Structures are given as C-alpha cells and as structure tokens.
Amino acid sequence: MEFIKLVQSNGGILNGSTRFDFTNYFAVVPSHKTETLLWAEADRMRGLDITQDNLTNQQGVVGNEVKVNVLNQPYGTFPWIDLPMAAFSNWYNSHNFYGELKDIEAATLDDARDFFHKYYTPSNAVLVVTGDFDEAQAKQWIDKYFAPIPSQKTEPQPDISEPRQEKEKTVTRTDRLAKRPAIGFGYQMPKRGTQEYYAMGLLEQILLRGEDSRLYTELVKNKKYTSTVSGRINYLGNMFNYNGPMLFAIDLIHDDKFTPEEITAAVDAVIADIQNKPLPQSDLDRAMVKLRSQFYDQMTQLGGFGRADLLASFALFDDNPQAINQIEANFRKITPAIIQKTAQEYFRKTNRTIVIVNPEKKDNRAE
Amino acid sequence: MNQVKSKKEKVKNMFRNSLRLCAFAGIFLSFAMNLVAQKETPPSGGTPKAFVFPAATTYSLPNGMKVTLVPYGSVPKVAIQAIVRSGALNEKPGQAWISDAVAQLLKEGTTTRSNADIARQAAEMGGNLFASAQTDKTIFGGEVLSEFDTRFIDLLADVILNPKFAAEDLETIKNNKVRDLILQRSSAGTLANEKFRAVIFPDHPYGVVNPSEETLKSYTLDAAKAYYAENYAAARTHIYVVGQFDAAKVKSAIAKAFGGMKKGSDSLRNVPTPTANRSLSVIDRPNAPQSTIILGMPSAVPQDVDEYIKFTVMNAILGGSFGSRITANIRENKGYTYSPGSGIFNRYKTGIWSETADVTTQFTGASIKEILYEINRMRTEPVTDAELQGIKNYLIGIYVLQNSTRGGVLNLIEYKNYNDLTQDYLDSYIAKINAVTAKDVQDAAAKYLTEDKMTIVVVGDRSKIDEQLKPYEVK
Numbered sequence: 001m002e003f004i005k006l007v008q009s010n011g012g013i014l015n016g017s018t019r020f021d022f023t024n025y026f027a028v029v030p031s032h033k034t035e036t037l038l039w040a041e042a043d044r045m046r047g048l049d050i051t052q053d054n055l056t057n058q059q060g061v062v063g064n065e066v067k068v069n070v071l072n073q074p075y076g077t078f079p080w081i082d083l084p085m086a087a088f089s090n091w092y093n094s095h096n097f098y099g100e101l102k103d104i105e106a107a108t109l110d111d112a113r114d115f116f117h118k119y120y121t122p123s124n125a126v127l128v129v130t131g132d133f134d135e136a137q138a139k140q141w142i143d144k145y146f147a148p149i150p151s152q153k154t155e156p157q158p159d160i161s162e163p164r165q166e167k168e169k170t171v172t173r174t175d176r177l178a179k180r181p182a183i184g185f186g187y188q189m190p191k192r193g194t195q196e197y198y199a200m201g202l203l204e205q206i207l208l209r210g211e212d213s214r215l216y217t218e219l220v221k222n223k224k225y226t227s228t229v230s231g232r233i234n235y236l237g238n239m240f241n242y243n244g245p246m247l248f249a250i251d252l253i254h255d256d257k258f259t260p261e262e263i264t265a266a267v268d269a270v271i272a273d274i275q276n277k278p279l280p281q282s283d284l285d286r287a288m289v290k291l292r293s294q295f296y297d298q299m300t301q302l303g304g305f306g307r308a309d310l311l312a313s314f315a316l317f318d319d320n321p322q323a324i325n326q327i328e329a330n331f332r333k334i335t336p337a338i339i340q341k342t343a344q345e346y347f348r349k350t351n352r353t354i355v356i357v358n359p360e361k362k363d364n365r366a367e
Numbered sequence: 368m369n370q371v372k373s374k375k376e377k378v379k380n381m382f383r384n385s386l387r388l389c390a391f392a393g394i395f396l397s398f399a400m401n402l403v404a405q406k407e408t409p410p411s412g413g414t415p416k417a418f419v420f421p422a423a424t425t426y427s428l429p430n431g432m433k434v435t436l437v438p439y440g441s442v443p444k445v446a447i448q449a450i451v452r453s454g455a456l457n458e459k460p461g462q463a464w465i466s467d468a469v470a471q472l473l474k475e476g477t478t479t480r481s482n483a484d485i486a487r488q489a490a491e492m493g494g495n496l497f498a499s500a501q502t503d504k505t506i507f508g509g510e511v512l513s514e515f516d517t518r519f520i521d522l523l524a525d526v527i528l529n530p531k532f533a534a535e536d537l538e539t540i541k542n543n544k545v546r547d548l549i550l551q552r553s554s555a556g557t558l559a560n561e562k563f564r565a566v567i568f569p570d571h572p573y574g575v576v577n578p579s580e581e582t583l584k585s586y587t588l589d590a591a592k593a594y595y596a597e598n599y600a601a602a603r604t605h606i607y608v609v610g611q612f613d614a615a616k617v618k619s620a621i622a623k624a625f626g627g628m629k630k631g632s633d634s635l636r637n638v639p640t641p642t643a644n645r646s647l648s649v650i651d652r653p654n655a656p657q658s659t660i661i662l663g664m665p666s667a668v669p670q671d672v673d674e675y676i677k678f679t680v681m682n683a684i685l686g687g688s689f690g691s692r693i694t695a696n697i698r699e700n701k702g703y704t705y706s707p708g709s710g711i712f713n714r715y716k717t718g719i720w721s722e723t724a725d726v727t728t729q730f731t732g733a734s735i736k737e738i739l740y741e742i743n744r745m746r747t748e749p750v751t752d753a754e755l756q757g758i759k760n761y762l763i764g765i766y767v768l769q770n771s772t773r774g775g776v777l778n779l780i781e782y783k784n785y786n787d788l789t790q791d792y793l794d795s796y797i798a799k800i801n802a803v804t805a806k807d808v809q810d811a812a813a814k815y816l817t818e819d820k821m822t823i824v825v826v827g828d829r830s831k832i833d834e835q836l837k838p839y840e841v842k
Contacts, residue, residue, distance in 0.1 A: 008760075
C-alpha cells in the first residue's frame with residue numbers, strides 16, 4: 001500500500017501483473033517525479049519484507065480475485081485457462097496458472113520468500129524508462145539506486161518446450177453459470193521470430209480483427225451463430241510479449257440451437273479457404289494497414305506503457321530492445337505464398353485443441 | 368524435469384486480456400514495500416511542468432451542425448466522431464432500446480454500401496467504424512490513419528445520412544440483443560446494476576438499463592424509421608476531429624458531406640428526480656461464492672462546477688482510487704474483496720454516487736458495515752493534509768494522462784459541451800482541484816452521503832446473507 005500511495009499521491013498510475021513469461025511492475029508518473037519512482041523501484045528490487053499478516057491478507061485478496069473473475073463468473077476459466085490446460089502437455093504450460101483456491105490458501109511465508117529469492121534477482125530483470133525525461137540525469141539516478149543491489153544467482157528456467165502436436169484434442173465441460181454454449185479452438189504457434197510467426201500475426205488480422213475479418217464475416221454475418229467472434233495470439237498480452245509455447249486462439253459463445261460440430265465445420269471452411277486459395281494481394285495489404293494502425297495504438301497505450309512493455313519484452317527475452325524497430329519490416333517481408341504455407345502447417349487439424357463449454361441442463365433454467 | 372503436481376506457488380496476481388487503468392481500484396501488488404523498515408524518505412523530485420489544454424477550433428455549419436477541430440499528437444492517426452444527441456432519453460414509453468437498435472441499423476448498410484463494404488473500407492483506412500448508443504447521445508466514429516481523414520468523413524456521412532433500413536437487419540439486431548441479454552444477465556454485476564438504476568431512477572429512461580425481451584421483439588422497421596426521422600438532426604449533431612489531419616481538406620469534406628443534413632429539432636433535456644430514500648433490495652444468486660453490493664445516493668452535479676469538484680476530491684479519497692479509505696479497509700486490511708470502487712454516475716444536472724464491491728459471501732454484512740463506517744468517518748472527521756495533497760496530485764495526474772490520448776481529449780471537450788460548461792472549466796480544472804480544502808471535503812460528504820438517502824442493492828446467496836443483511840433492512 002505504501003508503494004501505491006507513493007505513486008498515486010505523486011500524480012501517477014500504477015499496476016503490476018503476472019503473465020506467461022514475466023511479472024511486471026509499471027508506473028506512469030509526471031516527469032518531475034522520475035527520481036522518486038526510480039528510487040522506489042530499486043527499493044522494491046532490493047528486498048522483500050512481508051509478514052504473515054501481509055500474506056494472509058493478500059491470499060484473501062487473490063482468493064476474491066479468483067472468485068470474481070472465475071468462480072462467480074459464467075465461463076470463468078474459458079477460454080484463457082481452459083485452452084492452454086487442454087492443449088499443452090508440459091506441466092509448466094498446462095497447469096491452472098491462475099491458481100486453484102486451495103493452493104492459494106495453502107501458500108506459506110517460506111514459499112513466498114523462497115520464490116522471491118529464486119527469481120526476483122537483478123540479473124533476471126530489465127528496467128525500462130520511456131517518455132519525457134532527461135536521459136543523462138536518469139542514468140545517474142539508475143546508477144545511484146540500482147547499481148548497489150547485490151547480484152544473486154537466478155534459479156535456472158525449467159524446460160517448457162512442447163512436443164509437436166500430432167493429434168486433435170477435444171475437451172468438454174459443464175459450466176454452472178453459463179446460459180449458452182461456447183467453443184474455443186487453439187492452434188500451436190510457430191517459434192517466435194520466424195517467418196511463420198509473422199505470417200500468423202497477419203493471419204490474426206485476416207481471420208479475427210475487425211468486422212472485415214473472415215471469421216466474423218462467416219460466423220456472424222453469414223451463419224449468424226453469434227454476434228461476436230473473439231480470439232488472439234496470447235490471451236495475456238499480444239504476440240510480442242511472450243516467450244514460450246503459445247496458441248493462436250479463436251473463441252465464441254453461440255446460440256444453443258447450433259452444435260459444436262457445425263461451428264467447427266464452418267471454421268474449417270474458412271481455414272481451408274486460406275490454405276487452398278492464394279491470398280489476394282489486396283487482402284494482405286489490408287491486413288498490413290490494420291496491423292500498422294494497431295501497432296501505433298499499442299505504442300501509445302496507457303500513457304506509453306505499451307511501448308515500454310514491448311521494449312522490456314525484447315530486452316528480457318532477446319537482449320535486443322532494438323528489435324522494436326524491425327517489427328514493421330519483418331511483417332512486410334511476408335508474401336501471400338508464405339501465408340498460405342504457414343496456414344497449411346499450423347492450422348492443420350492435428351495441431352488443434354477444441355474446448356467445448358455446455359450450460360448445465362436445468363428444467364427451470366432462465367431463458 | 369521436476370514436475371510436482373501440487374506445487375505450491377507464491378501468491379500471485381493475474382491480468383486477463385488487457386490491462387485495466389487503475390484510476391479507480393482494480394490494481395494489485397503481491398507484496399508490501401520495504402519502505403517502513405528502512406525508514407528512508409523517497410526523493411521528492413522536481414517542480415511540475417505547466418499543463419495547457421490542447422487548443423480547439425469550433426464553428427457551425429449553416430444547418431446548425433457544430434464542428435470542433437483539435438490538432439493533436441505525434442502519431443499519424445486521427446479520431447473522428449459524429450455525436451448525435453439521440454439516446455434512451457429520447458425514447459417514448461414502451462420504446463426502451465429503440466435508439467440503440469437504430470444506431471446499429473445505420474451501421475448495417477447505406478443506399479450504396481453494404482455492411483461488408485463499410486467494414487472493409489474502414490479496415491483499409493486502418494480503423495473500424497463503430498456506433499455506440501448511450502442514454503443521451505449516439506456516437507458514430509472511429510480512429511484511422513491520418514492519410515485517410517477525408518475518406519473516413521465521407522464514409523461516416525454516408526452511414527448517418529443514407530441508411531438502408533432493411534427489415535432482415537432489424538431482425539438480426541433483435542436476435543443478437545436477446546442473446547446478449549441472456550449472457551449479461553448471467554453475471555451478478557449486471558443484475559445488481561440493473562436493480563440499482565431502477566431504484567434510483569424510477570419513471571425515467573435512466574432507470575431502464577436493459578429492455579425486456581418482449582419489448583425489444585416488438586419493434587418494427589417503421590418504428591425505427593420514425594425514430595430516426597424525429598431524432599437525427601443537424602441541430603443535434605457535433606463532429607469532433609482530434610489528431611493529425613489536414614484541416615483545410617477536412618473542413619471542406621465535412622461541409623460537402625454533411626451540409627445537406629436537415630436541421631431538425633434541438634437536443635432534448637430531461638432531468639430526473641433521483642430516489643433519496645433508504646432502501647434495501649436483495650436478488651438471490653444461489654451458491655454464489657461472492658455477494659455483489661452496490662450502495663449509493665444522489666451527489667453533487669456537474670453544473671455546480673466548484674461543488675462537483677469538491678465532491679470529486681471527496682469521492683477519490685473515500686472509494687475512487689486504489690489507496691482510498693474503503694479499499695484500504697475492505698481489501699487491504701480485511702481481504703473481503705478484490706476490486707472495490709466508488710464513482711459518480713453523471714449526466715446533465717444529475718449525479719449519483721455509488722460504491723460497488725464483490726465480497727466473500729460470509730463477509731457481506733461485515734463489508735457493508737465497514738463501508739458505512741468509512742462514509743461516516745468522511746462526514747465527521749477532516750482528512751489529513753497529506754491525504755488531501757496526495758489525492759489532489761493523483762486527480763491532476765489522471766487529468767493530464769487523459770489529455771495524452773486523442774480519445775481522452777475528445778471526451779473531455781465533449782463532456783464540457785454536453786454539460787454546457789465553458790472552456791474555462793477545462794483550463795482551470797487543475798487550479799480548482801488544488802484549491803479544495805479539508806473542510807470542503809468533509810462538507811461534501813456531510814451534505815450528500817447520509818444514510819437516510821441510501822439505496823443498497825445486494826446480489827448473493829440469500830440462504831447465507833439474509834441474516835447478515837437484517838441490520839440494513841428498512842424498518
């Protein structure tokens with residue numbers, strides 16, 4: 001609470017989050033408070049001091065988070081937890097990463113301290129400062145506050161690799177609070193940074209983004225299964241800020257007079273079109289315009305956080321923050337032929353996991 | 368590889384999908400800071416830089432339509448919105464939601480463009496065209512790459528002025544709404560909000576959040592066309608252009624595209640008389656692990672600028688920021704809840720303060736008790752200087768941040784216009800925040816937040832909460 005008050009009372013906003021491959025803490029503050037915030041972040045990195053009271057309190061808070069977002073919410077874990085849990089076979093990727101209530105409740109102070117010492121080390125972190133500030137002055141402050149933090153050994157990363165998927169998987173569950181069925185599809189992504197990876201980014205635009213997208217046109221306008229098709233590469237961020245196995249996901253809630261089989265067939269038809277017919281250059285051009293526009297928005301998201309987040313991801317994963325300047329160029333290298341070939345490999349049925357959510361069958365279910 | 372099935376993990380907090388701006392609660396950190404133990408004082412930083420509200424030019428077309436142009440920002444994009452004063456407020460009795468249906472119908476196609484054409488053309492400009500019907504206004508607009516500024520204006524005009532009005536589109540829109548309603552009403556938050564608004568605004572369109580299925584199914588194409596003819600008028604329309612754009616070309620394009628819109632009737636005002644009596648409403652949600660609580664009453668209104676700003680500061684301290692009193696109590700201190708928060712529902716000469724929290728079922732009564740305790744503390748004790756200065760800095764910081772996006776700038780100017788406020792409001796906001804005193808804050812709470820005027824709504828498992836809520840029933 002001290003940290004929160006420090007940032008807010010200085011006219012800033014802040015937040016923190018845990019994603020698949022990193023935990024971040026960020027703040028946006030008036031530029032004349034740059035030193036204040038650098039000091040505070042260094043203080044956070046230097047040491048963890050929690051009491052059992054703190055832990056118990058936060059367990060209550062996180063328990064409530066799980067309740068409001070998952071347990072008391074229709075669909076809850078669908079699709080963002082259900083899909084990776086079903087698709088992946090390596091425990092690190094396939095466990096319930098939000099937290100089972102009983103695990104949250106059972107966490108001890110030693111668990112927390114142990115985790116902090118293993119992973120919250122300077123050499124396992126990056127610091128990004130962007131916006132309106134004096135660079136030379138900021139470097140001095142960073143040196144003053146961060147350099148004295150002693151280096152520590154970081155626990156090595158576990159092996160989080162996934163084998164190539166060879167069989168389609170389907171998982172079905174019942175949801176007590178849902179009134180309509182839902183279906184989600186997850187296709188394993190190609191390796192980050194490859195040509196196929198950039199092609200999938202363009203395919204995200206072509207298939208999912210905007211009302212001109214192919215899945216929207218077919219599932220919403222033509223077939224009227226639903227009024228919204230959702231999905232993305234990385235439910236916990238975007239296609240740039242992750243560093244491990246990932247799914248290209250599609251999800252929708254639909255009327256219960258339609259079966260999962262017919263919806264799957266409709267999705268298959270859209271994908272087959274991309275796989276079997278050459279993509280018109282105008283479609284690719286449009287995808288590129290949409291992507292460029294979205295990229296500009298990402299850069300200015302949340303007072304500049306979006307850009308800082310990307311710089312941090314490239315620094316942390318690749319030791320190459322400059323990669324942010326190559327993004328547009330990498331997409332421009334993708335031709336219709338590459339898109340088609342990528343779709344043939346990565347949208348194959350044997351690379352896919354389907355999750356189906358059914359409402360409970362009740363006689364007095366409200367309609 | 369070490370695969371421990373029931374591995375115990377450090378308590379962690381998670382984000383879904385996108386980040387939420389933590390202006391009002393909703394943020395979380397997983398462990399406390401080391402500040403107190405070291406007893407160090409953070410460096411105080413420098414002096415604030417001056418802030419100037421972006422310059423805007425406003426003019427009118429001969430048909431009464433207003434236009435505001437705001438050159439802004441360093442990113443080559445432009446936000447363009449046509450805001451029509453048409454909404455729930457204009458609906459006749461029995462017509463709930465028709466304004467929304469009409470807005471969606473306009474997006475379905477024009478006399479020369481299909482829905483697919485509209486979507487594709489907007490995408491080719493790097494954006495999409497949205498239609499959003501609200502209580503008092505309907506917004507048509509989008510954000511596109513700057514090089515397409517005039518092209519988007521043409522598209523926008525076509526959508527607003529030349530609707531296709533196809534019967535099958537209306538059917539689809541109605542079916543979609545039925546489906547969406549079923550979905551929304553499975554969420555406790557929606558049920559609580561519907562009830563709260565119905566109690567606070569009886570006999571007024573603001574009190575009807577969602578139409579009944581029967582009502583919405585009854586709408587015909589003729590009814591939609593009649594609503595459109597009566598409510599879409601140049602005299603009620605204001606176009607905003609914010610970002611990087613060619614001003615001369617944009618002015619010319621707007622004049623050409625919208626010049627022929629009929630003047631029509633002026634915008635409507637309909638100020639409600641909100642409920643200011645004690646009440647408790649409970650909606651059963653069997654087996655719910657949490658109760659959703661909304662607790663509130665009438666507040667200061669935007670037109671009383673100084674009074675409203677004092678109330679805004681009070682609200683931020685009480686429940687409208689993460690470090691706020693209620694949040695510090697029921698979240699940080701007691702762990703009853705994850706994301707509580709208070710805010711002000713505001714319209715023209717209308718203000719309703721409310722606190723919302725999703726709390727663990729067994730602590731439903733206790734949560735209400737703590738919220739009332741904090742409200743009472745605000746009314747009876749002055750806030751400390753440190754607390755007051757801190758919240759002022761926070762509100763000023765948020766204001767500056769709102770002014771760092773095209774959308775934020777557009778919304779602030781539109782807020783000023785809708786509420787009949789002056790440019791001075793935008794320019795002097797920061798100074799007015801700075802001028803608020805501890806007494807102002809206490810007075811604001813004492814005047815408005817009295818229990819005799821309080822509406823309470825709870826959605827939860829009645830078998831577990833009825834007993835807890837007994838002290839809060841109205842005798």
